[in-house]
Amino acid sequence: MATDTAAELTREEYDLFRDLIYQHAGINLGDQKLQLVRARLGARLRAGGFSSYREYYNFVKGDRSGQELTQLIDAISTNTTHLFREAKHFDFLAETARAWATDRRNPRRPIRIWSAGCSSGEEPYTIVMTMDDLARRTKGLQFKLLATDISTRVLAKAQRGLFEPDKLAKVPPAFRKRYFVSVRQDGRDMFEIRPEIRGQIRFARLNLMDERFPFRNKIDIIFCRNVMIYFDRPTQERLVAKFAQVLAPGGYLLIGHSESLNNIKHSLAYVMPTVYQKK
Numbered sequence: 446m447a448t449d450t451a452a453e454l455t456r457e458e459y460d461l462f463r464d465l466i467y468q469h470a471g472i473n474l475g476d477q478k479l480q481l482v483r484a485r486l487g488a489r490l491r492a493g494g495f496s497s498y499r500e501y502y503n504f505v506k507g508d509r510s511g512q513e514l515t516q517l518i519d520a521i522s523t524n525t526t527h528l529f530r531e532a533k534h535f536d537f538l539a540e541t542a543r544a545w546a547t548d549r550r551n552p553r554r555p556i557r558i559w560s561a562g563c564s565s566g567e568e569p570y571t572i573v574m575t576m577d578d579l580a581r582r583t584k585g586l587q588f589k590l591l592a593t594d595i596s597t598r599v600l601a602k603a604q605r606g607l608f609e610p611d612k613l614a615k616v617p618p619a620f621r622k623r624y625f626v627s628v629r630q631d632g633r634d635m636f637e638i639r640p641e642i643r644g645q646i647r648f649a650r651l652n653l654m655d656e657r658f659p660f661r662n663k664i665d666i667i668f669c670r671n672v673m674i675y676f677d678r679p680t681q682e683r684l685v686a687k688f689a690q691v692l693a694p695g696g697y698l699l700i701g702h703s704e705s706l707n708n709i710k711h712s713l714a715y716v717m718p719t720v721y722q723k724k
């Protein structure tokens with residue numbers, strides 16, 4: 446019998462996966478996601494020919510390479526995103542970057558930006574378009590952009606920079622024209638981000654649960670939007686403390702519009718909803 450329909454995920458097995466996912470990625474699934482985990486891991490069972498979730502779990506735990514754990518996290522993580530999502534943040538980015546770049550006494554050069562939990566790239570591509578557009582009007586503006594995620598699957602997609610036409614719905618027409626080329630891919634019309642724009646982003650795998658972030662330089666703006674919603678409060682608190690450590694004085698942390706740092710202890714100053722600053 447095919448594993449997809451045959452294998453049942455027991456509550457005990459669910460708890461094992463839930464703990465493993467929480468320990469490794471900080472993602473807090475709660476009690477209610479048994480069917481979601483069953484569905485999302487079903488494909489991994491089929492791919493590896495495992496006959497039960499327990500057998501698959503034992504394999505993941507015994508896999509010293511960590512590769513199957515990476516696949517498991519890829520299958521579990523939610524990666525919803527789009528270009529120009531929560532567009533006000535990009536207005537804020539442009540205003541802030543312009544002020545920093547034109548500060549006569551102490552210009553920030555380059556401005557360092559980090560998209561933490563970048564998913565399939567829509568957020569860093571929106572950042573790079575915003576910054577490139579600003580650079581055309583702002584003398585001396587320089588920036589560096591790092592985009593990271595725990596999921597290798599979405600990072601591969603991000604690096605490809607290929608979008609279905611409906612994904613461009615919120616992109617201003619002038620940007621669409623300047624930054625994308627239309628291509629035919631597998632019989633479908635698609636839009637590809639121009640290579641010189643893509644080349645301005647450094648993509649890397651990074652687990653936000655890592656004890657320390659491996660940066661030599663301080664970061665001026667961190668976008669960590671719609672990522673912390675999957676973490677519990679202690680995990681959020683530890684993460685924001687690590688963000689505060691790597692932020693340059695005066696630098697900002699931007700979070701998603703449905704998120705807030707109200708319920709956690711942190712050292713950042715509130716600027717406006719979803720925007721926090723290191724003083």
Ligand SMILES: C[S@@+](CC[C@H](N)C(=O)[O-])C[C@H]1O[C@@H](n2cnc3c(N)ncnc32)[C@H](O)[C@@H]1O
Pocket residue numbers: 469470471472522523524525526527530561562563564565568593594595596599651652653654669670671672675701
């Ligand atoms: C919903 S997407 C958000 C994408 C984008 N920031 C946005 O707002 O459109 C959440 C992303 O967080 C990533 N993520 C979840 N846990 C993570 C962790 N521990 N370390 C790094 N990335 C993580 C997921 O893989 C996913 O791509």
